[in-house]
Amino acid sequence: MAAAISTQRLVKHYGDVKAVDGVDLSVERGELYGFLGPNGAGKTTTISILSTMLKPTSGAASVAGFDVLTRPYDVRRRIGIVFQDPSLDEELTGRENMVFHARLYKVPRAQRDRRIDDLLAMVDLVDRQHSRVKEYSGGMRRRLELARGLLHDPEVLFLDEPTLGLDPQTRNHIWDYIRRLNQERGVTMMLTTHYMEEADALCHRIGIIDKGRIVAEGTPSDLKSQLGGDVVHVKVQAANGAVADALKALPFVRTVTAMNAGVQLEVQHGESAIPKVMDAVREAGGVVESISLKKPTLNDVFVKHTGREIREEDMDAQGRMRFFMRHRRR
Ligand SMILES: Nc1ncnc2c1ncn2[C@@H]1O[C@H](COP(=O)(O)OP(=O)(O)OP(=O)(O)O)[C@@H](O)[C@H]1O
Ligand SMILES: [Mg+2]
Structure with missing residues (x-):
């Protein structure tokens, strides 16, 4: 069976900006695929x-078996x-937003009310369905949008940053809905996020x-195991090439990636590596500001491939061991 989503050398340029620069995707039916990036x-x-709202500069794409350029209406259905x-009508109630959308998508009248009831129940909005959306919290709006996106029983659902700006508890609720949709209804999903732990937990x-x-590209566990070791992050004052060279020469260090104000290393047995790394930095003339150890996360995968962090605050999100050792200047 054909893939649910596929692209070949997809390109979109805005003037000089290469917004999409040759993307090849293949998402299977029933798959929950995460698109993670800064x-x-x-x-x-x-x-x-x-979703046929924008034409590519070049390349091809198909969704649910139809070409997005030549069969946009078949795709949209x-x-x-x-x-x-957010794209809800603030002045309408939650239920009215659903009815409006159902009409737009020509959901048969006989099914409309029943389907709206089901979906509002799924996202726990039955009690608040008659309140105007402007009185909803951010999480309630997100849930209503999710329910609305499902009204016409889509084969493929695109979720663009479904949990952006929500508190962790609401995020977890949304994750549950997304999982259930995927498992119980077999909806193929492509979601974008810049939350590492979201991609890790869901996709x-x-x-x-x-x-x-x-x-x-890969499963979360494949991507992390490709790193093949613990990750030591060292912040170094006056970092220079000599520091990186000294670290590269250590037998237990697998890779060294230079970053802003420091280096990231993949090592075997991180706990025993830490004192040796600190010695090596000092001997090469660097001053260690802080050093931390953790098991690989998707953030490390990102750093390895780009030399940058996706988002600073996500570094703290994973449970991990961390050492901070301050060193005074002599
Ligand atoms: N309509 C537009 N006109 C010009 N440039 C655009 C337009 N839309 C997007 N871009 C540029 O294309 C690039 C990709 O933007 P895009 O919105 O796809 O990123 P994103 O990954 O969704 O980011 P975010 O996490 O901020 O939502 C950016 O450099 C952006 O400035
Ligand atoms: Mg975006």
Whole structure:
């Protein structure tokens, strides 16, 4: 059977900006695929092309078996979209928003009320269905948008940053809905996120996108195990080439990646590596500001492929051991 979503050398340029720069995707039916990348990576642009709202500069794409350029109406009938920016009518109630959308998508009248009831129940909005959306919290709006995206029973659902800006508890609720939809209704899903732990927790497979290109792809556990070791992050004052060279020469160090104000190392047996790393930095004339150890996360995968962090705060999100050792200047 054909893939649910596929692209070949997909490109979208805005003037000089290469928003999407040759993306090849293949998402299976029933798969929950995560598109992970920093701000401006090209996630929304890709989703906009796949949902027929935007034409690519070049390349091809098909969704639910139909070409997005030659069969846009067949694609639209089979997809649901939850936009990155809220797109509900604030003045209408939650239920009225659902009815409006059902009419737009020509959901048969006989099924309409029943389906709206089911979906509102699924996202726990039955009690608040008659309140106006402007009285909803951010999490309630997100849940309503999710329910609305499912009204016409789509085969493929695109979720652009489904949990952006929500508190952790609400995020977890949304994750549950997404999982249930995928498991119980078999909806193929492509979601974008720049939350590492979201991609890790939800997705069967992840593509990491940076500057319009997919830099890594695989299951979360494959991606992490490709790193093949513990990760030591050293912040060094006055870092220079000599420090990196000294670290590269250590027998237990597998890779060294230079970053802003420091280096990231993949090592065997991180706990015993730490004192040796500190000695090596000092001997090479560097001053260790802090050093931390952790098991591989998707963030490390991202750093390895791009030399940058996706988002600073996500570094703290994973449970891990951490050492901070301050060293005074002599
Ligand atoms: N309509 C537009 N006109 C010009 N440039 C655009 C337009 N839309 C997007 N871009 C540029 O294309 C690049 C990719 O943007 P896109 O919105 O796809 O990123 P994203 O990965 O969704 O980012 P975010 O995480 O911030 O939502 C960015 O450099 C952006 O400035
Ligand atoms: Mg976006």
